[in-house]
Amino acid sequence: MSDTAQGDGTVGKALDVLDQVAGFGRPVRFSELLDASPYPKATLYRLLQTLTKQGMVSFDPDRSAYSLGVRLVRLAHRAWRQSSLAPLARPQVDALSRTLGETVHLAQMDNAQVLYVDKRNAAKPIEMYSQAGKVGPAYCTGVGKAMLAWMPAEEQERIISQQSFHGFTPTTLTTAEDLRAELAECVRRGFAFDNEEHEPGIICIAFPILSGAGRVMGGLSITSTTTRHSLQSLQTMVPTIRTAVDRIAEDVENWRFPDEIKERA
Amino acid sequence: MSDTAQGDGTVGKALDVLDQVAGFGRPVRFSELLDASPYPKATLYRLLQTLTKQGMVSFDPDRSAYSLGVRLVRLAHRAWRQSSLAPLARPQVDALSRTLGETVHLAQMDNAQVLYVDKRNAAKPIEMYSQAGKVGPAYCTGVGKAMLAWMPAEEQERIISQQSFHGFTPTTLTTAEDLRAELAECVRRGFAFDNEEHEPGIICIAFPILSGAGRVMGGLSITSTTTRHSLQSLQTMVPTIRTAVDRIAEDVENWRFPDEIKERA
DNA sequence: ACTACTAGTTCCAAATAATGAAACTTAGTT
DNA sequence: AACTAAGTTTCATTATTTGGAACTAGTAGT
Numbered sequence A, B: 001m002s003d004t005a006q007g008d009g010t011v012g013k014a015l016d017v018l019d020q021v022a023g024f025g026r027p028v029r030f031s032e033l034l035d036a037s038p039y040p041k042a043t044l045y046r047l048l049q050t051l052t053k054q055g056m057v058s059f060d061p062d063r064s065a066y067s068l069g070v071r072l073v074r075l076a077h078r079a080w081r082q083s084s085l086a087p088l089a090r091p092q093v094d095a096l097s098r099t100l101g102e103t104v105h106l107a108q109m110d111n112a113q114v115l116y117v118d119k120r121n122a123a124k125p126i127e128m129y130s131q132a133g134k135v136g137p138a139y140c141t142g143v144g145k146a147m148l149a150w151m152p153a154e155e156q157e158r159i160i161s162q163q164s165f166h167g168f169t170p171t172t173l174t175t176a177e178d179l180r181a182e183l184a185e186c187v188r189r190g191f192a193f194d195n196e197e198h199e200p201g202i203i204c205i206a207f208p209i210l211s212g213a214g215r216v217m218g219g220l221s222i223t224s225t226t227t228r229h230s231l232q233s234l235q236t237m238v239p240t241i242r243t244a245v246d247r248i249a250e251d252v253e254n255w256r257f258p259d260e261i262k263e264r265a
Numbered sequence C: 001a002c003t004a005c006t007a008g009t010t011c012c013a014a015a016t017a018a019t020g021a022a023a024c025t026t027a028g029t030t
Numbered sequence D: 001a002a003c004t005a006a007g008t009t010t011c012a013t014t015a016t017t018t019g020g021a022a023c024t025a026g027t028a029g030t
Helices: A009-024 A030-035 A041-053 A070-082 A086-100 A142-149 A153-160 A176-189 A231-255 B009-024 B030-035 B041-053 B070-082 B086-100 B142-149 B153-160 B176-189 B231-255
Strands: A057-060 A065-068 A103-110 A113-120 A192-195 A202-210 A216-225 B057-060 B065-068 B103-110 B113-120 B135-137 B192-195 B202-210 B216-225
Touching (some): A009 B041, A041 A057, A065 B070, A070 A086, A070 B065, A086 A103, A086 A216, A103 B070, A113 A142, A142 A153, A142 A176, A142 A192, A142 A202, A192 A231, B009 B030, B009 B041, B030 B041, B086 B231, B103 B142, B142 B153, B142 B176, B142 B202, B142 B216, B153 B176, B176 B192, B192 B231, B216 B231
Antiparallel strands (some): A057 A065, B113 B135, B192 B202
16 A cells, blocks of 8 residues: 555665554554565564664664654654745745635645645644645545646656545546546646545635746645535635735745755754 | 764665755755765765655756655654654643743754754744754753753763753853763752753753653753743742643553554545 | 463675766756 | 866676574463
């Protein structure tokens, strides 16, 4: 299920193991990892040793169990601030959620999945770490389809080939052909919908965030429920959203290399 | 400055490079990395290729610059939820900040530094992603000293030997001997102070969070300013804080292996 | 106390992957 | 066109990783 495209020598294997530890979602014993691992005992053992020495996983001697290490949290702090769209898009995301009063998602592609890098819920203040970082399928979410639709054909196909096409709801697109047709429609329309394709009662309207060169940087969606809105009524928000998305794209484009980012403990 | 104890073969080097990319705090060119790297051009190049293919760094072809990748954010999300104290301690941290009306820091050791994994400011609602993940020195912060003081001598010395002992303020402890004396005092007293040792006007009182077996799991501090409090007056909070810290330790101890952690997109 | 088992750790010769100097390819200048 | 700097590939050499098996420590059964 969680098979990353390993194969980059030792580093790939180590990261593979790291993902495995992450996958358990709890401290995990050596033997549990071994059972689920393609690597022989000695190899897995040393990979874990290395990762532990590097602080990427931590070993709890009391319980003799491995879990993800704190170095990851530190790295992610930087990652979030620097590489992702989130800090740049934040003002616009804030503004949108306030203006529209609906949930805003900001996402980027992570391999063949959608990774949510920010989420704003108008109603209650959000808790970042517990919301951002989640992943979702690309073929049945608004942001997923928005990003896919504007990708180069080659990459699009690569990702489509990795989708599970599980039928979450009656409206979920369950074949590559259906998805391709829908993506073409999205491009024609200028944005994507999620017509309860992932969860019943949940609909959304989503836009790609494109660089000046036309590359897909991420996606932004406004999510609502069928009780409050229809796909039709969501469309009234299009001008507002488009303005925000364009603004984000512009900010990303202009960011380049700022003089410095202060970093103090 | 940011030299991790590399030396674990290829994986260590790759993670070293990852740290370097993180260190720049912005998208960075190959040649910039090369200048700051101990590795030869071809080696660095391939390490970056591998990391990129693995999603740990992302390469922006428009600007030909590397930045931290989204896979890191995903991993960190899990790391924070699973391995760190933060989610377990959260209720107590919340309660403390509400009750005392002061800033609460929750930290763990990351190698020889203090890593803040949660921060609650009574005044303004939290900004998790931008606050947690920060690092600070161990020798001149309350949480740092609290954690150091209760560590086994051997590990304590290892960490002490890695401190910079930079004199931030007039009260900063600038020698290993002074620090050792202070740590002994902390153990006698049962908690640690920060007497404006890191920033002028900022004081705090800090406790270690210990496992049943006596291992240091983390540290918790209440931070205030000299205008509002003295070290003396902070001590009135000791019973409240100790109760909370004991409760956190208990929660950690009881956690072990919960049935399941739900994870849904 | 003895034996059998399981979990975790270490060994070492063989297999594999990483290395880095240098050559090469682009992209950008004068 | 000639020059330069930045990035990429090659390939023989070198160093690390590999994994079967042997070993150790801890636990349970008789």
